Amino acid sequence: MAEKSNTNKSILGVFSLAMINVAAIMSLKNLPMMADYGLALIFFISFAAIAFFVPTALISAELATGWPGTIEPGGVYLWVKEGFGARLGFLAVWLQWVEDVVWFPTILSFAAATFAYVINPALADNKVYMVSVILVTLWGATLANFRGMRLSSVISSIGSIAGTIVPGTLIIILGLIWVIEGGQSQIDFSVKKLIPNLTDIRQLILLSGMFLSFTGMEMSAVHAQEVKNPQRDYPKAIFLSTFIILLLCIAGSLSIAIVVPQKNISLVAGVMEAFELFFSAHNMKWIVPWIAILTAGGGVAMLSTWIVGPTKGLLATSKDGSIPPFFQRTNRYGMPTNILLVQAGIVSLFSLVFLLMPTVSSSFWILTVLTAQVYLIMYILMFISAIKLKYSQPDTPRSYKVPGGIMGMWLIGGTGTISSLFAIFMGFWPPKQIDTIQELVFYELFLFLGIAVLCLPPFVLYALRKTEWAKDVKKQE
Numbered sequence: 001m002a003e004k005s006n007t008n009k010s011i012l013g014v015f016s017l018a019m020i021n022v023a024a025i026m027s028l029k030n031l032p033m034m035a036d037y038g039l040a041l042i043f044f045i046s047f048a049a050i051a052f053f054v055p056t057a058l059i060s061a062e063l064a065t066g067w068p069g070t071i072e073p074g075g076v077y078l079w080v081k082e083g084f085g086a087r088l089g090f091l092a093v094w095l096q097w098v099e100d101v102v103w104f105p106t107i108l109s110f111a112a113a114t115f116a117y118v119i120n121p122a123l124a125d126n127k128v129y130m131v132s133v134i135l136v137t138l139w140g141a142t143l144a145n146f147r148g149m150r151l152s153s154v155i156s157s158i159g160s161i162a163g164t165i166v167p168g169t170l171i172i173i174l175g176l177i178w179v180i181e182g183g184q185s186q187i188d189f190s191v192k193k194l195i196p197n198l199t200d201i202r203q204l205i206l207l208s209g210m211f212l213s214f215t216g217m218e219m220s221a222v223h224a225q226e227v228k229n230p231q232r233d234y235p236k237a238i239f240l241s242t243f244i245i246l247l248l249c250i251a252g253s254l255s256i257a258i259v260v261p262q263k264n265i266s267l268v269a270g271v272m273e274a275f276e277l278f279f280s281a282h283n284m285k286w287i288v289p290w291i292a293i294l295t296a297g298g299g300v301a302m303l304s305t306w307i308v309g310p311t312k313g314l315l316a317t318s319k320d321g322s323i324p325p326f327f328q329r330t331n332r333y334g335m336p337t338n339i340l341l342v343q344a345g346i347v348s349l350f351s352l353v354f355l356l357m358p359t360v361s362s363s364f365w366i367l368t369v370l371t372a373q374v375y376l377i378m379y380i381l382m383f384i385s386a387i388k389l390k391y392s393q394p395d396t397p398r399s400y401k402v403p404g405g406i407m408g409m410w411l412i413g414g415t416g417t418i419s420s421l422f423a424i425f426m427g428f429w430p431p432k433q434i435d436t437i438q439e440l441v442f443y444e445l446f447l448f449l450g451i452a453v454l455c456l457p458p459f460v461l462y463a464l465r466k467t468e469w470a471k472d473v474k475k476q477e
Contacts, residue, residue, distance in 0.1 A: 014237045014240060017241075021057075021241035025213075026164065026249075027213070028110075029106065029110040029299065030212075030213040032256055032267050032270025032273075033206060034206075034253035035260070035265055035270060036206060037253075037257075038187045039188065039190075039193040040196035042250055044207065045249055045250055048207070048210045048214055049242055049246055051419035052379075052419050053245075054412075055383070055412045055419075056416060057238040057241075058238065059386045060217055062386065065230055065400045066389070066396050067079055075096075076089075076096055076382055077093035079382060079386070083389050084385060086322070088381060090462055091455070091458045094314065094457065094458040095378035097311065097343075098454050099371050099374040099375040099378070100310045102350055102371045102374060103212075103367070104303060104306075105134055105351045105354070106371065108137055108299070109134060109364055111296045111299030112129070112134055112137070112268075113130070114271065114272050114299065115296040117272045121269070124266065124268060124269040124272070125266075130360055135348055137303070141300065141307055146331060146335055146340070147335075162294050162298065163294050164302070166294060167295045167298065174278040178258060178281070179258065185259075186258055186261050187258055201429055205429045208373065208423045208426055209365070211420070218382065230399040256273070259274050260273045260274050267361040268360055271295060272292055275292075276288050308335070311339045311340055311343060312336065314327075321467065321468075321469035321470030324461070324465075356442065357442075365431050369427040370446070372423065373424045374451060376421075379420050380420050386413050387410060387414075390406050
């Protein structure tokens with residue numbers, strides 16, 4: 001519960017900040033991907049948390065309290081701009097926006113595959129059905145957000161509780177009941193299975209998706225300055241939220257892994273596969289469609305949350321004249337309509353990947369990998385900017401500082417950078433579903449060209465920018 005300071009300013013407590021982190025990061029969509037590891041998921045989730053999640057949280061907290069963006073656009077744009085100039089700052093915020101554009105088809109495919117259990121579970125593997133639902137939901141959510149943040153926030157609040165927290169808690173409880181009642185487990189719980197075979201490249205290829213499951217902490221880091229004692233309480237909130245997220249991820253993923261055979265786990269429908277098996281064992285299969293409606297609603301709510309946020313970040317760069325007037329236009333509700341329309345158009349194109357890949361799961365995976373690779377480039381810029389700012393602006397007040405001074409920053413920032421580079425590299429290794437030369441060529445070209453095409457526009461826009469672009473914003477204000 002939020003506390004009150006002496007100045008009547010709302011101050012976040014440790015638990016409140018931890019819950020903000022949990023809400024921003026935790027998603028049922030990620031559980032089937034983690035479940036594919038079997039018992040070794042505990043090792044990989046812990047590795048991702050130590051090597052990426054915690055460094056991201058601590059560094060973004062220092063940057064957020066040192067450069068909160070009270071005068072100009074904040075977040076990664078300001079942080080990287082302060083470290084390496086406006087060009088790379090624009091690249092960073094662009095990547096933060098465009099990774100969501102690639103990510104949207106994955107959350108929409110999760111919602112579509114989940115909703116298939118209301119109609120016919122076989123539709124979860126039907127490419128035409130998936131693309132149709134993705135496009136209808138995408139454009140519906142985009143147009144709904146034209147009405148402003150009030151409607152979007154209502155959808156997000158109701159959907160996150162009913163569609164994520166309730167089903168997430170339920171699947172963990174059902175997993176526990178399954179084990180207690182002696183149900184057959186699809187994974188070996190022996191200690192030796194906790195440590196994966198790290199010489200097997202197939203054991204490492206899911207790391208890109210695993211890292212993506214723990215992104216987003218830089219968004220909540222803006223609240224670090226609202227903590228009463230940031231140096232003491234922010235790390236507590238980080239480690240509390242880390243513990244909660246790890247617990248939910250591990251318990252939820254294991255619930256899927258124990259009941260769904262590893263070879264049959266669908267990356268998009270794995271959650272519902274588990275629910276169907278759990279309830280069928282108790283002759284309660286009639287509940288499955290209702291759970292599907294709630295869970296699909298949670299996916300749509302997450303989309304509604306993210307469909308506007310990144311566009312607002314991109315719009316903020318217009319104060320520096322980084323984007324053309326066309327993208328600066330807003331409607332009477334303050335929504336960046338042109339950016340939203342362009343965003344929906346790009347997402348629609350990426351959604352067609354579901355028609356080109358051999359299976360729905362492989363389509364889900366290739367989009368997940370591209371999302372992770374683009375997003376991790378942004379994180380690398382953030383990590384090295386934090387290191388640079390330790391030297392270039394050592395006297396800038398920071399109410400929270402990464403422990404250990406410069407050496408601590410090198411250790412934590414270096415760990416985050418190296419692990420991000422490793423995850424990007426591992427993403428180019430094809431999954432088991434890719435078994436022909438043609439599919440392999442498409443997979444590699446899609447990723448290489450995708451990264452190049454997505455990273456190029458900010459450099460072009462920055463090179464073409466004009467002074468009057470910034471003037472147009474001032475006129476609108």
